[in-house]
Amino acid sequence: MNTELQLKLQSYVDGELSASESRQIADLLARDAEAAALVQQLQNTKSAFANGELEVKLPESREFYWSKISREIERENRQPVAAAEPSLSLWQSLQRLLIPAGAFAALTLIGLVGLFALRTTNQDSFSVHYESDNAVADADAFTYNDEENGTTFIWFSYPSENEFTESDDSLIL
Amino acid sequence: MSAVQKTSESGLTPAAAPPNDSPLVKAAQGGDMRAFEELVARHRDKIYARAFSMMRNEQDAIDLSQEAWVKAWQRLAQFQGDSSFATWLTRIVINLCLDQLRKHKRHRAESIEEMDEESGGVERQMPVVTINPTAGLERGELRQRIDRALGQLSASHRTVIVLHEFEEMEYKEIAKTMGCSIGTVMSRLFYARRRMASLLADLKKAES
């Protein structure tokens, strides 16, 4: 029995097949003893799990367990306050922020003007470099960036593997 | 006024109706720490148990479950009540456990076991046994055996079993949670189940 059929039999046990596929598998089970035996084994294992999990209790008292959580929450809440230096006056704090911010704004403005000047021979509009900017029709699509190799990967989950019927073709292949 | 309600230390008895978390959640969303503490008291065992089932290590499970509660507090505003509070929190702890398992995996050299996880390894050659190794077992004993067998699975096989059988996730949802293809989920689940069947049969043999 090949892997594909084994996985299909498992999907049958898990109720992940379409109605027509389930009928096909039911027909197969009636004439293929090996397939029927595998389905039986998978069903046995599945029904064993249906009895639930072993009950596990937290080996710490309510107070002790909570104390660690509340301490962590308080620590996280305090963090932004701790980052500021209380000895600085409001004006000094503002100066600290405004000087680099002003310089950065000036740098960006002059840089942009410079870029436009350089591009006068090229009629292309100014474009910002995105590492990867994606607009995809599939809301469930996910993006994975492999920073080491610089690969950007976008996976389209639609249509899902189980939505393929015999007459369906892949969106691409 | 605090929305804290009096509940027993252990939360609920199994036969009782599930508690209504909404008032506590609402109060916690408004910054009421006592309400949040009560939510922790209600669900701490469940969240710890899920972390333990995935990590199989008491200290890791305690740390990750506590981290999940801290994250939950920070993200309370995002909880819209689309699922139950316990389900929402369970998803947080599952994701934290998966992150931790991935970190462990990165530090581990590629092993034969790892390569076998998707291709089946020895389970590929195992004969199919139709005798039910758990037939006639009392519920408690059955759970004990399943737990022992789960402890012998690799982390990714165990995870896929936990998510499918106990969290009742569909293949697609598991693939999304674990960041792998549905095909990978299916093959992992298949070989995990075959290994479970074999381990349960061994336990039955040892008993007789």
Next chain:
Amino acid sequence: MKFQPKSWRWAAAVVCGVCLFSFAASITRAAELKLEAVLIWGTNDTNSPDPNHKLVGPKLAKTLGDLPIKWKSYFVVEKKDFSVNQGATEKVRLSKECEIKVKNADGASVELQLIGKGKPVGKMTKDVNKGCLVTGGNAENFTSWFVVLRKKE
């Protein structure tokens, strides 16, 4: 207000920044991009039913193998080399159902539009000097398709 020596330092930093920024901008004005688009079929089977399918090369196999969605075998269904001038868009057909539109945005970034069965599937932008862009999705019988777009070496 007195002009402090500290302010001179800021002014010098601004001038240097402008020079660097302008230099970087002029570099990005490279014109033509030579690209390669590959349509790939990912499967757990070791052989493809199509004798024309060949396994991908080791470099591409490594790139695909490092992705979170893994298959045992990756077969090249179609491979096309093409070039796109800056600002221009090139249409490339990779299969009966799959077509891509690639725009050379600025000599480094490309805008890839993926079209499946005549319908737009997604639009992505990537700086191909930094690495390749891989898109993928489900195919029949629990397999996958991938489209890899990379700069031709």
